[in-house]
Amino acid sequence: MAVQVTENTPTVALGPAAALSCRECGQRFPLGPIFACQECFGPLEVAYDLPSGDPESLRKQIEAGPDNIWRYAPLLPVPADVADKPNLNPGFTKLVKADRLAAELGVTGGLYVKDDSGNPTHSFKDRVVAIAVEAARAFGFTTLSCSSTGNLAGAVGAAARRAGFQSCVFIPHDLEAGKVVMAAVYGGDLVGIEGNYDDVNRFCSELIGDPLGEGWGFVNVNLRPYYGEGSKTLAYEICEQLGWRLPDQIVIPIASGSQLTKIDKGLKELIALGLVEDKPYKIFGAQAEGCSPVSTAFKAGHDVVRPQKPKTIAKSLAIGNPADGPYVLDIARRTGGAVDDVDDEQVVDAIKLLARTEGIFAETAGGVTVGVTKKLIEQGVLDPSLTTVVLNTGDGLKTLDAVAPTSGPTATIRPDLDAFRAAGLAR
Numbered sequence: 001m002a003v004q005v006t007e008n009t010p011t012v013a014l015g016p017a018a019a020l021s022c023r024e025c026g027q028r029f030p031l032g033p034i035f036a037c038q039e040c041f042g043p044l045e046v047a048y049d050l051p052s053g054d055p056e057s058l059r060k061q062i063e064a065g066p067d068n069i070w071r072y073a074p075l076l077p078v079p080a081d082v083a084d085k086p087n088l089n090p091g092f093t094k095l096v097k098a099d100r101l102a103a104e105l106g107v108t109g110g111l112y113v114k115d116d117s118g119n120p121t122h123s124f125k126d127r128v129v130a131i132a133v134e135a136a137r138a139f140g141f142t143t144l145s146c147s148s149t150g151n152l153a154g155a156v157g158a159a160a161r162r163a164g165f166q167s168c169v170f171i172p173h174d175l176e177a178g179k180v181v182m183a184a185v186y187g188g189d190l191v192g193i194e195g196n197y198d199d200v201n202r203f204c205s206e207l208i209g210d211p212l213g214e215g216w217g218f219v220n221v222n223l224r225p226y227y228g229e230g231s232k233t234l235a236y237e238i239c240e241q242l243g244w245r246l247p248d249q250i251v252i253p254i255a256s257g258s259q260l261t262k263i264d265k266g267l268k269e270l271i272a273l274g275l276v277e278d279k280p281y282k283i284f285g286a287q288a289e290g291c292s293p294v295s296t297a298f299k300a301g302h303d304v305v306r307p308q309k310p311k312t313i314a315k316s317l318a319i320g321n322p323a324d325g326p327y328v329l330d331i332a333r334r335t336g337g338a339v340d341d342v343d344d345e346q347v348v349d350a351i352k353l354l355a356r357t358e359g360i361f362a363e364t365a366g367g368v369t370v371g372v373t374k375k376l377i378e379q380g381v382l383d384p385s386l387t388t389v390v391l392n393t394g395d396g397l398k399t400l401d402a403v404a405p406t407s408g409p410t411a412t413i414r415p416d417l418d419a420f421r422a423a424g425l426a427r
């Protein structure tokens, strides 16, 4: 029997968060460390009593806030005094006007790269973890954990240290060295699982249901409804940085699909609150060909996402059975967007294109996103005359192996002027 939210339901204080509600049937539940509907097993998400009133004063309140995600605390499931607690304070990363990349891709309507490699552990995952940490504090968890394709493990390891939790994170055993080091260096436990991400995630779900998992908050499993809300801050920041304007098109990488669905939620909230003008926007999803379950379903016109066994250099996106896949399909179709994929060679080319044109070194996920953007422009699916935002969600230093085979010194010479001249490097 489902627990219904009534006026008398005791609830923890997480700012404007009022309840959890089922994405499928709308049933509401009190705020707690639960993630699936007890009626229909649909995913739960945070429902709010959002601030009502004058959008101009809310805008001013936000603008006067700290230069991190806590400026949006009135729209997030976090306590009002969140900025005073020990945390990594991610967010408010650069929105780079990418004119050289635009020229190369033929975009005339304004092209921007939202560069989330500037977060504390160099990926967008710091945003989602920061929100999950507040939920973990509220629910009294002592250990912070996750199943991860790499970036989340580092973000959880770091946030746990800062916020005073134990940590134990789980990854596929064969991740990139940079991701493994970042997940290990903060000193919590790091467990490599013999299997792919989907095996890791299944194992974590089992651990939660076992007494062994008592007191453990898995940021992307039993804290997933709160965790997901962190991605809304990307939508808020992009619009604020554009002068409180919605972009026309956004291109977003997909692993589980959570980030994409929550950016859409964030944009809808900004419209509902009157913080931006109500106008159409298109959302595009990007996958690697070697792990493209959502893109495959999109192109085939299916509503169901068939799981795949991943094989791609874009390991951070290598989720073969994405939890939010069907919702991504809905959003791409509803907004007039699309989901597409690029192969590993195109990923590397796109990493280099972004680096060469804008001085931004993306990890493979950013290569996927820029590569899909290029492909969709060439195919006439993405309109080059519209304002377009492309997400770079992680730092290239974590996936050096992807570009190492095709990058190196222009020349190696003796330290003398004749050798320099002979190498043909004089400008």
Ligand SMILES: Cc1ncc(COP(=O)(O)O)c(C=O)c1O
Binding pocket: 123, 124, 149, 150, 151, 152, 253, 254, 255, 256, 257, 258, 259, 260, 316, 317, 363, 365, 366, 393, 394
């Ligand atoms: C760098 C990077 N970008 C994007 C994603 C996709 O995230 P989501 O699972 O929310 O789709 C991930 C997931 O791990 C990631 O590490």
Ligand SMILES: [Zn+2]
Binding pocket: 022, 023, 024, 025, 026, 027, 037, 038, 039, 040, 041, 042
């Ligand atoms: Zn339900």
